[in-house]
Amino acid sequence: MTEATLRQRAAVGTPAIEYEHVSVTFGGRGSQGTGAVPALADVTFAVPPGCFASVIGPSGCGKTTLLRLCAGLEVPSQGVTRCDGELVAGLNRAVGYVTQDSNLYPWMTVRENVEFPLEIRGLPRAERRERSDEYLRMVGLSGFEKHYPHQLSGGMQKRVSIVRTLIYEPQTVLMDEPFGALDSQTRMALQADLMRIWARQEQTILFITHDLTEAIALSDSILVMSQRPGTVKQIFDVPLARPRDVFGIQSDPAFGQVYQSVWEALRSDVLASVGEHANGVTPVSPATVAARPRSTVTQPAAEVDSASTASTLPAPAPSPLRRSVTWVLGNANLYRALILLAVLAAWEVAADAGVLNVLIFSHPLGVLDTLGQLLTGQSATNTNIYEQIRVTVSEMAIGFAIGGTIGIGLGFWLGRARMLARVLQPFILASYGVPIIAIAPIFILVLGIGFPSKVGIATITAFFVIFFNTYAG
Template identity: 55%
Template sequence: MQQTTESVRFDHVYKAFVARGSEPVLALRDVTFQARPGEFVSLVGPSGCGKSTCLNLLAGLDSPSDGTVAHDGDPVHGVNTSVGYITQEDNLLPWRSLRGNVELSMELRGVPRRERRDRAQEFIELVGLAGFEEHYPHQLSGGMRKRAGIIRTLVYDSGVVLMDEPFGPLDAQTRVILQAELLRLWERSRPTVLFVTHDLVEAIALSDRILVFTGNPGTIKRDYRVDLPRPRDPFHIHETPGFGELHDALWSDIRVEIEHARGVS
């Protein structure tokens, strides 16, 4: 694998979906961006603008119609097992305990039993789930299941983590708590993160950069650098100097796209 200063690269990427008997529908149009090692990059924009499609292309779950998607300098061809993927659903295996679910990715990689047990326990304790190791998913709250899903991916220790609205279904209080925990876990090893969200406050609290997508077909309208100091406290991010100006700029960009899609002049 060649050396690169980019963990992720999208180079003039187009993606069209074709349904039987229908004309192709263009989801992505000329998407170009890079993410450096250790960057936390959020993708925001109107619904249906192709944000999740970008994650699926990098994960190798789909392929671009044109252009190149690369991971660590190599084009992605087929399923990319070198990235972690956290979806909106926790996707915990119901027949496995919390500990068994957290250990799963390491087990698939052939990590020795003692090593994966110790590493899983470390992460379980980091997110406050000690004492629930032998509980099954149906015995855990929504927030606890989200914590388990996150550490199951982060314990895999991949250099790139994809997150598709992982906190979307949760109540506001639990979301902020998990944002703080995610930042604390991310700071430990600094993987590159591509994070899809509709929550602009969440994007600002977490990110180094925020990519604003246009409406369908999605392309990148603006690339914002988040210069707010780290470490950040999601509970008080509104009080950080510069937050309001950045939030207003982001919302202004996205509002134009939403109104355009609705035909509002």
């Protein structure tokens, strides 16, 4: 295995990502003020175009801060960060950013989430559809285009998140522990998906992980960070041929050599970060571990035979009656409909029996009869229901337009003004918690029952929904 610096590798051309003597200190007054927390110290390295570089190090060493600097979400206390040779001096829209959370829009389907970056870039609908079909097929999500995020597993949500970032093909992608919350099998499957997409596009990827095995399986180079304040201790090249089989790569002898070398560089900082030495933990020698008695799980021969025999027998197909019973017992919508019918029937009986005052609780059949008369023009009041519907819809549309305009504008404004958003957040949340049914009487008392109060209620209803979705997005 060879050791090299990414700066040397990137010297042949303009680096895709470059950190030059970067230090970051959070809090306090000045770099050495009271309460100041140094996150990074004199970080210098460069990532060449098309390189897959992983950053690994103990918790709290500033790995995420590195990505946020490149994305323009943090400002270095000292030094500079460049992307494709350009100084990062604000929000860097040239990079894709995959965070630890999936951050999918819950009101959008899988296809709508994936196509959203293409839509805001003005791609035609046909081209968006063609590209989303291709990417969803690459990660095994064909057939889930119309599903919403809450209908997907964690691994499927992460696939959608990655596709949404890569589909518009940014030249540089930042990935902050994207697979950290997944089980090992799902993680390996997503690693294979990522390798397949990356091999197609050859983007520059800066990848944060705590998993050394993952870093070796995916990367061209691995940067080992020290404890906080983080700095680059050592950089290793990974001499494993591509394309790689992430499921079987650990059997390669070169994998073990890389693992041992990187772990030796990482070990002291990791152990110190978890306080093993400070706690006086005495490591157990390999000889002691080897001398411990071992036991294995066994299964009686009879159980093995019966199990193996049972596994070869096809399961009997359920009868039509059994399928029907299963459908009825497991259909929640059917039970909801039955409950609604039971409530309406009880309401009708109570109204007919005089238990309920029909002037206050008009019985359901009476409501249906009146509605039928209005629709057919046979109402004794000569009320034109279609005209009333037109007026109501117009009032709702006006209120929605006003509330939407204010909500979108305020959402974007507070999304950019972080300090103001933090100051106003408790008041906004408190006002959002007030139900609209409590606000409606106020409008009616102040404005009366008419056009202004109806538009006002529609405006308030639309404003909060649109504002919160805009601000969150």
